[in-house]
Amino acid sequence: MSPCESSVSAVRARLPVGGWKCVSSSSDDDTMGRFTLDLRLVAVSLRWLASRCRPATATRAYGTVNVLGKEYPSDAMTNVSPTILSKLSVQLHTQPAHPLSTLRSLVESHFPAYSHLSSVSPLVTPYQNFDLLSFPSDHPGRSVTDSYYVNSNLMLRTHTSAHEVDVFARGETKWLLTADVYRRDEIDASHYPVFHQTEGCRIVSADAAGMQEIQDDNARLEDHLRRSRILIQDVPHLSPTNPCQPAHDPKHTELIAKNLKLSLNSLILRLFGGKQAEGEPLRVRWIEATFPWTTPSFEVEVFFRGKWLEILGCGVIHQATLDNSNVPNKLGWAFGLGLERIAMDPRFLSQFRQGDITTFKPYSKYPACFKDVSFWLPTNTTLHDNDFCDLVRDVAGDIVENVKITDTYVHPKSKKKSICYRINYRSMDRSLSNDETNELHAQVASRLQEQFRVEIR
Numbered sequence: 451m452s453p454c455e456s457s458v459s460a461v462r463a464r465l466p467v468g469g470w471k472c473v474s475s476s477s478d479d480d481t482m483g484r485f486t487l488d489l490r491l492v493a494v495s496l497r498w499l500a501s502r503c504r505p506a507t508a509t510r511a512y513g514t515v516n517v518l519g520k521e522y523p524s525d526a527m528t529n530v531s532p533t534i535l536s537k538l539s540v541q542l543h544t545q546p547a548h549p550l551s552t553l554r555s556l557v558e559s560h561f562p563a564y565s566h567l568s569s570v571s572p573l574v575t576p577y578q579n580f581d582l583l584s585f586p587s588d589h590p591g592r593s594v595t596d597s598y599y600v601n602s603n604l605m606l607r608t609h610t611s612a613h614e615v616d617v618f619a620r621g622e623t624k625w626l627l628t629a630d631v632y633r634r635d636e637i638d639a640s641h642y643p644v645f646h647q648t649e650g651c652r653i654v655s656a657d658a659a660g661m662q663e664i665q666d667d668n669a670r671l672e673d674h675l676r677r678s679r680i681l682i683q684d685v686p687h688l689s690p691t692n693p694c695q696p697a698h699d700p701k702h703t704e705l706i707a708k709n710l711k712l713s714l715n716s717l718i719l720r721l722f723g724g725k726q727a728e729g730e731p732l733r734v735r736w737i738e739a740t741f742p743w744t745t746p747s748f749e750v751e752v753f754f755r756g757k758w759l760e761i762l763g764c765g766v767i768h769q770a771t772l773d774n775s776n777v778p779n780k781l782g783w784a785f786g787l788g789l790e791r792i793a794m795d796p797r798f799l800s801q802f803r804q805g806d807i808t809t810f811k812p813y814s815k816y817p818a819c820f821k822d823v824s825f826w827l828p829t830n831t832t833l834h835d836n837d838f839c840d841l842v843r844d845v846a847g848d849i850v851e852n853v854k855i856t857d858t859y860v861h862p863k864s865k866k867k868s869i870c871y872r873i874n875y876r877s878m879d880r881s882l883s884n885d886e887t888n889e890l891h892a893q894v895a896s897r898l899q900e901q902f903r904v905e906i907r
């Protein structure tokens with residue numbers, strides 16, 4: 451017998467035989483009143499227990515989720531929203547003359563001997579996305595508040611590194627992979643749940659021949675950079691805080707890390723060279739970093755338009771990743787370059803030509819319309835900001851520019867929590883009417899009540 455069943459049985463055992471009829475030989479009204487009150491309390495207790503107890507065999511009924519034309523079973527982990535699913539087929543990085551496609555083409559042209567991959571399904575398993583890359587079991591990225599799950603066995607990739615093991619396993623040794631990636635995030639000017647990355651990898655044999663190949667390439671790249679206007683602030687290839695992996699020869703790791711840095715300095719020169727003030731060199735700086743799937747690891751920043759801009763993360767590939775790829779006698783590096791999300795607007799896109807990066811000419815902005823929504827959460831429940839933002843995206847799409855909490859309050863007696871969010875509605879191509887935003891806002895409030903059982907204030 452379950453604890454809930456035991457509790458209900460215990461309450462029922464206290465009831466008079468024959469149900470709720472009160473049998474008493476006493477004529478004392480106070481006694482009868484107290485007994486009647488006791489029965490009412492028991493009735494309340496039974497209803498309370500019954501509302502919280504479910505048979506141990508009871509299961510929730512789940513449906514299916516349509517992803518790119520195929521049905522997948524949903525379960526308790528499913529959190530991918532209709533708005534996000536609608537983005538999967540867009541593939542901005544493959545659209546001719548789009549800035550993302552332009553940037554992808556420039557990177558690919560800098561590595562002509564590499565395989566170029568750009569049409570890879572966004573569906574991966576959590577095992578591919580996390581476990582094969584040595585993510586800790588308690589890493590926050592695994593949470594349903596951070597990642598989009600189709601079900602407990604399938605998700606949208608959160609980074610292009612999710613494909614490393616598969617690509618290495620099929621025999622590729624030098625490759626670039628550009629793709630859309632998905633992470634649950636807030637709504638503001640610097641965050642979006644869909645963005646794009648280019649993953650670059652190179653591996654060689656961990657023997658004398660492989661190391662000679664790397665040394666020859668290092669000499670070529672050093673000569674090229676020596677003759678270029680670039681100022682590099684470097685950090686050691688290895689250090690106590692950015693060490694060599696136990697399975698690797700430190701001398702080999704030094705050569706691989708050097709090749710990584712030279713290759714990326716050359717790429718950065720291709721992308722940003724000539725964009726500085728006349729006579730100014732391109733300034734690049736390297737910073738020690740930590741990533742689950744590389745050691746040593748680095749981040750790279752470029753001094754661009756008066757400030758340092760972080761553009762990529764990289765490092766020497768974890769041996770466990772190569773072992774999982776069935777290439778245990780290899781050694782190499784990987785980088786992930788973030789491609790800036792560009793609005794899909796004809797006036798913006800018309801400024802760009804394939805193979806060229808040009809200076810953006812801003813166009814006019816239309817007025818914003820702020821509206822607040824305040825509500826009480828049900829007792830003993832929480833609402834994550836990313837859950838609220840996904841709901842808003844499903845209702846209003848990209849018409850919402852940002853969302854932020856303006857107030858929280860806990861009632862001193864009931865202990866219920868109240869939250870107030872401010873939603874900034876703004877269209878990039880027209881002025882929104884007050885009636886239009888009122889209708890959208892009413893839909894947000896309605897969905898909140900339906901989906902999270904809140905009480906609108």
